[in-house]
Amino acid sequence: MPKQKRTQSEVCDLEHSNTHQHSRKKGDLSSKPQKHHWKNLRKGAKYEASTEISGHEVDPIFSGHPKSIHILSSPSPIRQALLSWYATVETNRGMPWRKPYNPNLGSKERAQRAYEVWVSEVMLQQTQVITVIPYYNTWMKKFPTVAHLAKSSVDEVNALWKGLGYYSRGGRLLDAAQIIIRDYQGKLPDNAKEMEANIPGIGRYSAGAISSIAYGERVPVLDGNVHRLLSRFLALHALPKSKATLDTLWAAATAMVKDEVNDMDHPGDINQALIELGSTICKIRNPSCSDCPLNAWCGAYNKPKRQQSVPDIEDLCTLCEPLTEEQNGVMAYPMKVKKRKARIEVDAVSVIEWRSVDDRQFLLVRRPDNGLLAGLYEFPATSLDSNHTLNGPGLALQQLLDVVEDSVTSYNEEFPRGFQREYSGASEYHMVDVVPMGNVLHTFSHIKKTYLAQWVVIEGGIKPPQLKCGPGQPELNHEECRTSRNALWLSISEITKANISTGVSKIWKLFLTMGEQESNCSVSTQ
Ligand code: SF4
Ligand SMILES: [Zn+2]
Numbered sequence: 001m002p003k004q005k006r007t008q009s010e011v012c013d014l015e016h017s018n019t020h021q022h023s024r025k026k027g028d029l030s031s032k033p034q035k036h037h038w039k040n041l042r043k044g045a046k047y048e049a050s051t052e053i054s055g056h057e058v059d060p061i062f063s064g065h066p067k068s069i070h071i072l073s074s075p076s077p078i079r080q081a082l083l084s085w086y087a088t089v090e091t092n093r094g095m096p097w098r099k100p101y102n103p104n105l106g107s108k109e110r111a112q113r114a115y116e117v118w119v120s121e122v123m124l125q126q127t128q129v130i131t132v133i134p135y136y137n138t139w140m141k142k143f144p145t146v147a148h149l150a151k152s153s154v155d156e157v158n159a160l161w162k163g164l165g166y167y168s169r170g171g172r173l174l175d176a177a178q179i180i181i182r183d184y185q186g187k188l189p190d191n192a193k194e195m196e197a198n199i200p201g202i203g204r205y206s207a208g209a210i211s212s213i214a215y216g217e218r219v220p221v222l223d224g225n226v227h228r229l230l231s232r233f234l235a236l237h238a239l240p241k242s243k244a245t246l247d248t249l250w251a252a253a254t255a256m257v258k259d260e261v262n263d264m265d266h267p268g269d270i271n272q273a274l275i276e277l278g279s280t281i282c283k284i285r286n287p288s289c290s291d292c293p294l295n296a297w298c299g300a301y302n303k304p305k306r307q308q309s310v311p312d313i314e315d316l317c318t319l320c321e322p323l324t325e326e327q328n329g330v331m332a333y334p335m336k337v338k339k340r341k342a343r344i345e346v347d348a349v350s351v352i353e354w355r356s357v358d359d360r361q362f363l364l365v366r367r368p369d370n371g372l373l374a375g376l377y378e379f380p381a382t383s384l385d386s387n388h389t390l391n392g393p394g395l396a397l398q399q400l401l402d403v404v405e406d407s408v409t410s411y412n413e414e415f416p417r418g419f420q421r422e423y424s425g426a427s428e429y430h431m432v433d434v435v436p437m438g439n440v441l442h443t444f445s446h447i448k449k450t451y452l453a454q455w456v457v458i459e460g461g462i463k464p465p466q467l468k469c470g471p472g473q474p475e476l477n478h479e480e481c482r483t484s485r486n487a488l489w490l491s492i493s494e495i496t497k498a499n500i501s502t503g504v505s506k507i508w509k510l511f512l513t514m515g516e517q518e519s520n521c522s523v524s525t526q
Helices: 076-089 107-124 129-142 146-150 154-161 168-184 192-198 204-215 224-233 243-257 267-280 392-403 478-482 492-497 502-517
Strands: 343-355 360-366 381-383 429-443 447-459 487-490
Touching: 076 243, 076 267, 107 129, 107 168, 107 204, 129 154, 146 168, 154 168, 192 204, 204 267, 224 243, 224 267, 243 267, 343 392, 343 429, 343 502, 360 392, 360 492, 381 392, 392 429, 392 447, 429 502, 447 502, 492 502
Parallel strands: 343 447
Antiparallel strands: 343 360, 343 381, 360 487, 429 447
16 A cells, blocks of 8 residues: 655655656557657757756756746646546545545535545645545544534544544634534535635645535645656756745646646546545655656656757746756655754653542643644643753642642652652642653654653542642632543543543553553553
């Protein structure tokens, strides 16, 4: 199963030399290309290209080439080749949201298709198809329509999203569903422009995908897969995220769905075919150019042997950065840029357990409704910076007192472990043990996080310490505060089912493993 990520990633090793011309195989589905881009290089005024960068010889044809090579001027045979290929692979990956276009659907059914495509597109952001399929199926059972979704809560949405990552996506779907019910009678707008302008979380790419697939609107898509495919196809070696580059690629994607289009060519199929080709053939690594239905037209694949003729200066491409001699294959496209280094962050995390003779409960706190891992639960965590001076027990006490009303007496490190079990102080609750658990590493897209975890045991009382009201809830009375859900005491089996992120799950697994090993603590997962 090929991996698909809707992300523009860096490509690496030079894999495929394409300095040779490719012959179309017998049975290939596309017609012959009408003309070759490279034949259009102008005679005219001479342009002396620099032939050296940083000690590497530069390929002169890519130092000075006409900008017209990046324009898709005759897309018709390319489109036909693409669609013929797509018809043979459309159902290969068993995606439940991909359905044949039905021109006879009424407006209600089309809006339902739009909802299905929308949910799948949001789930596919930064996530592989194979991972998304079971989540999509579960989601559609629980929220079969926009109306069902709009009536749910962020906790219900997060529960379904658990394990899929990038949790803010689920919350945004919920917010948008409520707007669709309120302002659009429960139907996603039937054009990309309105969708992009008024539905939160829907950008130009998603709007194009939803509207072309569900409503048949002739609007383009440009996700990471299509960006890579078109960059290679147009032999565009320019800063991948610059406005000029994106404008060039959007223009090519638009030409694919707009110019001279036969009414039988459903634009949704053209867009899905581009995405499919990018993710399964024109892959980040090891693109399968010999199987590609577009290889006869592909600029990167058909890059001609070095030649010296260059265009008139006014027709010269000013977008592309020169290629060196080493960058002579399709993998040279799109242009690589250095990734920004992920930020390093360290959090001190306390798995705080309250225990009595016959009960064990663990403290979880809810993250804010905005930002990273919005609305999910976690063990109390404190970001550590260079000024941080608190030690393990002191930090745990502060974390605990942030969310509970009852006073708790701290653990005294000077006493041997276990001594405090005999402690009898003024406070009802007291820490009896603080055990370092070790480090847990978790990488987000832009953060490398290290959790320094510790296990903190408190005893006293017949129930866990009373929880405070959360910030912004001063109007709640004492009893309501107990259920305000900004913090929770949960049993071992409840923690496993709670809305916690993958990083917090790792800490919990470490805790359970420790418990199995620490026979004197008798941790049970039952
Ligand atoms: S020929 Fe190769 S590089 Fe060109 S579009 Fe096809 S798979 Fe991509
Ligand atoms: Zn160029």
